[in-house]
Amino acid sequence: MAVIGLGRVGLPLALAFARSGLRVVGVDVDAQRVSAVNKGDMPFFYPEVQRWLKEALAKGAFAASTPSKETIEHSDVIVITVGTPTGQQYQLDYSQVYSALKEVASADLKDRAIIMRSTAVPSTMTTIVIPLLVKESKLRLGVDFAVAMCPERILEGQAHRELYELPEIVGASDSLSAEIASQLFRKLSPSKKILITTLTGAELAKLFTNIYRYVNFALSNEFAIWAERYGEDAHEIIRVANENYPRSNIPRPGFAGGPCLGKDGFLLDSGTTFSSVVSTAWKLNEAVPQHVVMTLIKSLGSLYAKRVTVLGLAFKANSDDTRLSPAVKLVDTLKAYGADVRVHDPHIEETESLREVLRNPEVVILATNHDSFRNIATDIDESGCEFVYDVWGVYDPGAFKRAKYMRFGKAA
Amino acid sequence: MAVIGLGRVGLPLALAFARSGLRVVGVDVDAQRVSAVNKGDMPFFYPEVQRWLKEALAKGAFAASTPSKETIEHSDVIVITVGTPTGQQYQLDYSQVYSALKEVASADLKDRAIIMRSTAVPSTMTTIVIPLLVKESKLRLGVDFAVAMCPERILEGQAHRELYELPEIVGASDSLSAEIASQLFRKLSPSKKILITTLTGAELAKLFTNIYRYVNFALSNEFAIWAERYGEDAHEIIRVANENYPRSNIPRPGFAGGPCLGKDGFLLDSGTTFSSVVSTAWKLNEAVPQHVVMTLIKSLGSLYAKRVTVLGLAFKANSDDTRLSPAVKLVDTLKAYGADVRVHDPHIEETESLREVLRNPEVVILATNHDSFRNIATDIDESGCEFVYDVWGVYDPGAFKRAKYMRFGKAA
Numbered sequence: 090m091a092v093i094g095l096g097r098v099g100l101p102l103a104l105a106f107a108r109s110g111l112r113v114v115g116v117d118v119d120a121q122r123v124s125a126v127n128k129g130d131m132p133f134f135y136p137e138v139q140r141w142l143k144e145a146l147a148k149g150a151f152a153a154s155t156p157s158k159e160t161i162e163h164s165d166v167i168v169i170t171v172g173t174p175t176g177q178q179y180q181l182d183y184s185q186v187y188s189a190l191k192e193v194a195s196a197d198l199k200d201r202a203i204i205m206r207s208t209a210v211p212s213t214m215t216t217i218v219i220p221l222l223v224k225e226s227k228l229r230l231g232v233d234f235a236v237a238m239c240p241e242r243i244l245e246g247q248a249h250r251e252l253y254e255l256p257e258i259v260g261a262s263d264s265l266s267a268e269i270a271s272q273l274f275r276k277l278s279p280s281k282k283i284l285i286t287t288l289t290g291a292e293l294a295k296l297f298t299n300i301y302r303y304v305n306f307a308l309s310n311e312f313a314i315w316a317e318r319y320g321e322d323a324h325e326i327i328r329v330a331n332e333n334y335p336r337s338n339i340p341r342p343g344f345a346g347g348p349c350l351g352k353d354g355f356l357l358d359s360g361t362t363f364s365s366v367v368s369t370a371w372k373l374n375e376a377v378p379q380h381v382v383m384t385l386i387k388s389l390g391s392l393y394a395k396r397v398t399v400l401g402l403a404f405k406a407n408s409d410d411t412r413l414s415p416a417v418k419l420v421d422t423l424k425a426y427g428a429d430v431r432v433h434d435p436h437i438e439e440t441e442s443l444r445e446v447l448r449n450p451e452v453v454i455l456a457t458n459h460d461s462f463r464n465i466a467t468d469i470d471e472s473g474c475e476f477v478y479d480v481w482g483v484y485d486p487g488a489f490k491r492a493k494y495m496r497f498g499k500a501a
Numbered sequence: 502m503a504v505i506g507l508g509r510v511g512l513p514l515a516l517a518f519a520r521s522g523l524r525v526v527g528v529d530v531d532a533q534r535v536s537a538v539n540k541g542d543m544p545f546f547y548p549e550v551q552r553w554l555k556e557a558l559a560k561g562a563f564a565a566s567t568p569s570k571e572t573i574e575h576s577d578v579i580v581i582t583v584g585t586p587t588g589q590q591y592q593l594d595y596s597q598v599y600s601a602l603k604e605v606a607s608a609d610l611k612d613r614a615i616i617m618r619s620t621a622v623p624s625t626m627t628t629i630v631i632p633l634l635v636k637e638s639k640l641r642l643g644v645d646f647a648v649a650m651c652p653e654r655i656l657e658g659q660a661h662r663e664l665y666e667l668p669e670i671v672g673a674s675d676s677l678s679a680e681i682a683s684q685l686f687r688k689l690s691p692s693k694k695i696l697i698t699t700l701t702g703a704e705l706a707k708l709f710t711n712i713y714r715y716v717n718f719a720l721s722n723e724f725a726i727w728a729e730r731y732g733e734d735a736h737e738i739i740r741v742a743n744e745n746y747p748r749s750n751i752p753r754p755g756f757a758g759g760p761c762l763g764k765d766g767f768l769l770d771s772g773t774t775f776s777s778v779v780s781t782a783w784k785l786n787e788a789v790p791q792h793v794v795m796t797l798i799k800s801l802g803s804l805y806a807k808r809v810t811v812l813g814l815a816f817k818a819n820s821d822d823t824r825l826s827p828a829v830k831l832v833d834t835l836k837a838y839g840a841d842v843r844v845h846d847p848h849i850e851e852t853e854s855l856r857e858v859l860r861n862p863e864v865v866i867l868a869t870n871h872d873s874f875r876n877i878a879t880d881i882d883e884s885g886c887e888f889v890y891d892v893w894g895v896y897d898p899g900a901f902k903r904a905k906y907m908r909f910g911k912a913a
Binding site for chain 2: 305
């Protein structure tokens with residue numbers, strides 16, 4: 090089989106199939122990435138999958154390759170996992186999907202199965218993918234070849250567990266395609282639950298899943314803003330509201346973004362000209378970095394030429410992924426207000442060391458809740474900074490003896 | 502002790518305390534209600550609490566009364582449970598709160614505890630209730646008398662279970678008040694969890710709890726609209742998205758409103774001039790009845806003079822409560838479009854019988870998901886109606902042989 094796209098979705102998936110006894114070719118247009126992967130080097134931070142890669146290469150169960158017609162024709166199943174990012178104006182960017190589909194369609198697809206795993210605007214399968222494949226291949230869907238939509242729903246960094254545990258949604262318009270896709274994913278675990286639905290239903294189910302979480306993060310952030318206005322601490326109130334209460338599962342306030350949650354709302358929402366719960370949630374979550382800056386300005390008067398240290402650049406804890414990261418937006422906004430910004434992220438080599446960034450800052454902002462930041466409150470306090478701003482509310486306010494401690498969701 | 506307000510919050514609470522061994526006076530301004538309650542007649546549908554009422558009256562543990570200074574002075578604890586509705590323009594209506602507070606403040610409050618249970622705009626306790634009580638009583642809060650905010654968080658119709666099982670939030674600004682309120686609620690169950698917080702924190706926690714649910718209902722309704730546009734069935738997609746997936750608990754689409762969820766967003770949100778997640782959620786949920794009407798018009802051309810039967814008028818299943826009920830809004834909207842509307846609700850005497858409303862209708866709409874409606878699909882189908890609209894998606898589409906079946910969230 091072939092997995093097209095050796096990113097955070099495709100590489101763990103390809104290696105999981107290789108571990109299940111399949112021979113897998115991982116295809117990527119990036120020749121440098123292909124050669125690195127073939128040497129056992131991961132293109133991103135993921136220790137568990139790093140181990141899988143070494144094992145699969147040693148066993149000869151996996152190899153990476155740039156695209157070729159032969160790879161497709163040697164594969165009975167081709168899984169497409171390429172990115173579907175949004176552009177600078179949040180317009181849909183399907184260029185990677187078209188490249189992958191054209192690559193696939195250039196081969197003879199007789200008796201092959203094509204499985205889409207990339208997140209897509211609803212009805213992408215029925216209006217783009219299948220028309221393209223049927224037209225180019227001149228084959229009959231569900232008779233001569235199979236096509237299914239099996240959306241990724243794994244938490245980034247949890248593929249090594251969730252590929253085996255989560256149910257798999259299989260969207261198909263014919264029984265042959267549904268059956269082939271189901272069999273494929275059952276190879277990961279014979280007890281894996283398979284949920285068959287329509288093609289568009291599978292696209293929508295993926296978006297519903299992510300948007301549900303995203304909107305709840307926005308609501309929590311809205312609660313944070315209200316708590317600040319009423320002179321309270323949202324973290325404490327949310328704890329009280331949730332505790333032993335069966336109908337309340339309010340998340341904690343904090344940055345919400347990243348390459349999935351930050352754009353999936355647009356994929357669902359792009360067809361309407363009106364405000365929606367999703368678009369309002371987006372507005373709220375996207376405003377949080379600026380809100381942090383405005384709160385600091387209220388305390389400091391101005392950020393111009395102020396030495397500000399930002400801890401964390403990734404969009405989520407223990408990750409090195411900065412795509413659509415609110416922490417990046419925070420850094421850019423701080424710079425726009427004239428701050429002298431230094432950044433440390435333990436998972437991102439290009440940033441400065443913790444030691445360097447804690448040398449004489451005036452403000453320290455915890456922007457990503459990496460585990461390794463949890464026990465450095467004393468180091469921060471002893472850096473001599475005047476203000477600590479905790480976006481995630483992870484620190485005990487009592488830990489700061491010299492600096493003024495502020496957190497998102499608590500009145501300053 | 503005294504409980505002011507013999508409504509859906511106050512009466513079950515008063516009787517629960519009476520069952521716990523306290524002598525309770527239930528106070529209400531409505532003399533007719535007071536006299537009915539003293540005869541053992543419930544002012545609303547609630548069979549379990551009906552039994553409590555008879556038992557408490559028989560034991561002499563409970564009596565109802567119109568307000569009097571003596572009642573307050575005979576009570577060591579006074580719990581205020583009066584309504585805090587919103588007006589026709591969704592403005593705050595605190596008239597019942599002021600009446601209750603003035604009644605309370607007319608008595609000597611020395612060594613008494615006043616507990617607010619009515620839902621309130623955040624900071625109502627610190628800016629209205631406590632200033633009023635301190636000013637009128639000329640006593641010292643936390644020394645001479647106690648005041649706490651213990652918000653109701655019980656599902657309507659579930660007080661007989663949830664008063665014993667749910668944790669109690671106690672908001673107080675002094676330890677005496679916190680202690681007295683905690684002791685009172687522990688009388689209901691010694692193992693009852695007590696969560697102490699600030700006065701405003703307790704008000705916010707209550708609103709967060711309800712708004713969290715309300716926004717998730719709105720999101721589900723937004724998903725329903727999207728599924729309709731993409732030709733899919735939201736019920737099916739939500740089932741697939743939730744099944745065995747740890748991060749997804751999307752509710753089912755349907756009407757969202759009622760006296761709590763329909764207004765609590767306004768209590769939190771009234772202080773901002775901008776759109777928020779809450780206000781957008783409100784817009785969405787409030788549009789659903791009109792959306793149902795527009796969908797029917799698309800199928801029928803016009804509703805003018807059409808015989809439309811609405812099943813259910815209450816805002817929630819197995820209740821007789823029609824306050825801010827979307828089903829009432831649906832009926833009004835149908836009438837505005839010229840429909841000839843007949844209504845049946847098994848819990849509301851003023852409506853027609855099921856038999857009458859199923860006599861020759863052209864359209865039947867399931868507007869409230871009462872349990873008793875679940876097995877009448879055949880009766881509806883045999884009524885000869887052309888269209889069935891199922892707001893809650895409770896019916897099996899296959900049950901309708903003659904009528905065209907439509908449901909909210911599914912493309913027609």
